[in-house]
Amino acid sequence: MNDIINEFNDCRLLLYYKGDISALTLFAQQADGTVCFPEALPVLSSMLEEKRTVPNKIARHPTALVNAVGERLELPTGLLLTESGFKEYIDTPGGVITVFMARFDRLDPPHSLMQAKGCALKPLGSLRGRPPAELELLRRAYEQVMES
Incomplete structure (x- = not known):
């Protein structure tokens, strides 16, 4: 995943499944435990305080990351x-990371595929048990x- 990590080093993605009938909601978790894709948030990451402004940078469209x-x-x-309505900012020692979200478009959860x-x-x-920023x-x- 190094090519994605290099290209999207300032972005992360949460993947989730939501059942249309039952509202069952599941989040994808990688083998190392992180729920962020393509890689975990850096150590010492925290949610960016709402009062702080996000530095001006060129906005990347989340579909490219998805x-x-x-x-x-x-x-x-x-x-x-x-998922167009979700965008959060994480403060990290290396700068601000933007987090987006994507939904699995399936009737049933893709457990086998993800395993x-x-x-x-x-x-x-x-x-x-995840770090505070991920929680x-x-x-x-x-x-x-x-x-x-």
Whole structure:
């Protein structure tokens, strides 16, 4: 994933599944435990305080990241859909990271597919041991999913 990591070093992606009927919500977790793609947030990351302004930088469209992660994981084309209403900022020692979200466009959760990629789909409650920045991202993502 080094090519994606280099190209999108200032962006991360959360992947989730939401059942249309049951509202079952699951988040993708990589083998190393992180819920961020293509790689974990740096150590000492924290949510950017809402009062702080994000430095002006060229805005990257999240679909480019979604497509790159999907290709790198060798997922079927069209499986991941960009979640347009989600954008959060993480303060890191190396600068601000923008986090986007994408949804698995399937009727049933793609457990087998993600397991074959070294990942798992887990409910929010089973991800409690993650670092504080990831937990807050998950909380905000879950809130966004439930409101949509």
